[in-house]
Amino acid sequence: MSKKIASARITESSSQLLQELNNSLPFDKVLYREDIEGSIAHAYMLAEQGIISKEDYAQIEKGLVEIYEEVKSGEFLLDGDDEDIHMAIEGRLTQKIGDAGKRLHTARSRNDQVALDFRLYVQKNTQKIANLLLQNIETLLNVANENVETLLPGMTHLQHAQPINFAYHLMAYTSMFKRDYERFMSSYERNNYSPLGCAALAGTPHPINRKITAERLGFKAPTLNCLDTVSDRDFALEILFNISTMMMHMSRLSEELILWSASEFKFVQLSDKHATGSSIMPQKKNPDIPELLRGKTGRVNGNLVALLTVMKGLPLAYNKDMQEDKEGVFDSVRTALLSLEVLNEMIDEMTVNVEQMNQACMIGHLSATDLADYLVKEAGIPFRDAYHITGHVVNMAEEKGLDISELSFDELKSVDKRITEGVVELLDNRASMNARQSEGGTSSIRTQEQIDALSSWLESQK
Numbered sequence: 050m051s052k053k054i055a056s057a058r059i060t061e062s063s064s065q066l067l068q069e070l071n072n073s074l075p076f077d078k079v080l081y082r083e084d085i086e087g088s089i090a091h092a093y094m095l096a097e098q099g100i101i102s103k104e105d106y107a108q109i110e111k112g113l114v115e116i117y118e119e120v121k122s123g124e125f126l127l128d129g130d131d132e133d134i135h136m137a138i139e140g141r142l143t144q145k146i147g148d149a150g151k152r153l154h155t156a157r158s159r160n161d162q163v164a165l166d167f168r169l170y171v172q173k174n175t176q177k178i179a180n181l182l183l184q185n186i187e188t189l190l191n192v193a194n195e196n197v198e199t200l201l202p203g204m205t206h207l208q209h210a211q212p213i214n215f216a217y218h219l220m221a222y223t224s225m226f227k228r229d230y231e232r233f234m235s236s237y238e239r240n241n242y243s244p245l246g247c248a249a250l251a252g253t254p255h256p257i258n259r260k261i262t263a264e265r266l267g268f269k270a271p272t273l274n275c276l277d278t279v280s281d282r283d284f285a286l287e288i289l290f291n292i293s294t295m296m297m298h299m300s301r302l303s304e305e306l307i308l309w310s311a312s313e314f315k316f317v318q319l320s321d322k323h324a325t326g327s328s329i330m331p332q333k334k335n336p337d338i339p340e341l342l343r344g345k346t347g348r349v350n351g352n353l354v355a356l357l358t359v360m361k362g363l364p365l366a367y368n369k370d371m372q373e374d375k376e377g378v379f380d381s382v383r384t385a386l387l388s389l390e391v392l393n394e395m396i397d398e399m400t401v402n403v404e405q406m407n408q409a410c411m412i413g414h415l416s417a418t419d420l421a422d423y424l425v426k427e428a429g430i431p432f433r434d435a436y437h438i439t440g441h442v443v444n445m446a447e448e449k450g451l452d453i454s455e456l457s458f459d460e461l462k463s464v465d466k467r468i469t470e471g472v473v474e475l476l477d478n479r480a481s482m483n484a485r486q487s488e489g490g491t492s493s494i495r496t497q498e499q500i501d502a503l504s505s506w507l508e509s510q511k
């Protein structure tokens with residue numbers, strides 16, 4: 050039966066079942082540090098404003114710092130029947146320092162308290178995730194730098210399409226992770242306002258100063274409207290969305306690593322650290338790690354949809370439904386941090402099979418588009434006709450069991466007299482890759498340009 054320090058109205062103790070449903074302490078205890086930070090800032094402001102005495106503040110601060118140490122060392126386990134982390138810490142404080150502890154909650158409600166704690170948590174982890182993204186970008190840039198000349202079949206519909214280079218492919222992912230990083234940072238800026246002092250929903254008659262607490266807690270300013278602030282969970286939805294999008298990118302890269310590790314491709318080899326064996330098939334080396342990154346993306350998407358659904362019908366202001374906001378965010382944050390660390394290590398330690406990638410470019414007539422483009426440019430043939438002539442060339446190559454880059458000039462010319470000698474060089478896969486010199490294209494020079502641009506951007510973020 051719970052003590053209910055938070056109720057003046059309710060005389061009966063709560064039932065065990067109510068506690069099990071109602072109490073958030075088992076999961077919101079991870080917010081103990083944010084709760085203590087917030088309470089110290091709040092008490093400091095109360096004393097500055099003459100709402101509590103300096104002596105009370107001194108005792109509150111000392112008590113809270115001690116509680117922080119107790120939790121950290123495992124002496125205070127946060128496993129009691131308190132309703133949540135806020136009640137647990139306030140209860141412990143009052144136990145330690147008596148009346149001064151009871152003054153801490155002046156001009157505050159758990160509604161602004163939880164909005165603050167959760168926002169501090171989200172802001173802190175937004176930074177952590179953003180930093181790990183930068184690390185991943187750096188690692189991808191390193192691998193890209195070494196592979197500007199590594200030919201790779203570019204694909205659409207998972208069918209060989211045009212020759213590109215491996216660095217170019219990696220730069221596509223690097224670009225995605227840069228946008229992800231920017232999304233986290235812009236969320237950080239947008240949400241960097243303090244909820245503290247909003248009280249239950251409408252502010253407080255006490256002469257508080259929200260600027261003092263905002264500044265002490267590292268926020269840009271207090272939020273504008275209290276009713277919005279205690280009802281708002283956009284900041285949590287933003288981190289969930291940002292994580293989902295980032296994990297979706299990571300999942301696509303993982304999917305490619307899985308494919309590329311298969312015997313049919315053999316483009317990369319993951320280090321033994323990132324693969325596992327089979328319990329029955331002794332020869333197996335399975336890409337479990339990228340598979341898990343791909344799989345975990347499902348979980349984080351679920352967390353996003355769950356919170357969107359919780360929030361969608363709630364009237365203003367706080368409703369207990371909102372206590373459901375935390376577990377999904379904690380889960381997604383944990384997943385994002387771990388996944389980013391693993392991805393970074395995996396990319397850093399994988400082996401790139403340059404020869405295998407180059408070899409794969411000899412399948413699928415990758416330079417067919419070059420032949421069509423050439424017929425348009427050199428012979429003035431309308432593109433649609435050039436497209437069909439090229440189709441005939443491809444068929445001929447297929448019949449001979451060759452790639453079109455292996456056909457001789459005479460063979461090419463037998464399909465259409467307008468084909469001239471210069472085309473043979475153009476059909477070479479490397480030439481074809483390097484011919485795509487338009488801005489953002491795959492030529493080695495353009496790829497290097499992209500690597501350099503992202504490298505200097507990365508430097509500017511440090």
Ligand code: ARG
Pocket residue numbers: 073077132133159160163367369371372373
């Ligand atoms: N444990 C609650 C939560 O996580 C704290 C806020 C409770 N406020 C209230 N008025 N019941 O949302």
